Amino acid sequence: GAGVSQSPSNKVTEKGKDVELRCDPISGHTALYWYRQSLGQGLEFLIYFQGNSAPDKSGLPSDRFSAERTGGSVSTLTIQRTQQEDSAVYLCASSKNGQGISGYTFGSGTRLTVV
């Protein structure tokens, strides 16, 4: 597609439930990133996929968070047993990153509200 697509755009879930957030990156972009943006805060790195390499999971805040990227394209971020502090906007970005890093293209994000 022309841009990075994320779904759903909004998600309200009850505390303790699991949620799955989806990201469809720009075709041909080998790098995919998940960031979290809390109200009034900057962007917190969560996880990074580059081609077929093992993902860099160093930013995941707890073992309730996991992500996968199938076929080098679509990625899903899963949050298990959601807590209220998980409420935030989850942003996905993709990048070419062929010879060194290049600018990310972000999706519009998924606004997650845990009640």
Added chain:
Amino acid sequence: GENVEQHPSTLSVQEGDSAVIKCTYSDSASNYFPWYKQELGKGPQLIIDIRSNVGEKKDQRIAVTLNKTAKHFSLHITETQPEDSAVYFCAASYAGNNRLAFGKGNQVVVIP
């Protein structure tokens, strides 16, 4: 890891005036510095970037300057317009220059 700081946190300017946002970074190995603009309800959008082998880059009303020695870089917006009102994020590459660390953002308000 990389630590990126932005200041001021909010900036109000009269339409037509210039706006300057400054960022500092900590990792001397960083070599890529983009700026993003985020409007309400949307994802951040890349507006300009600079690499460490360049000191200044300009694109119409927007320019970015980089001082590698002092480890800071700035966004300059000239002849501001109401549509420039947004949150602006700076970022710096780190971790082998494979990803970006972001500042907390600046709210820029252009007063008509």
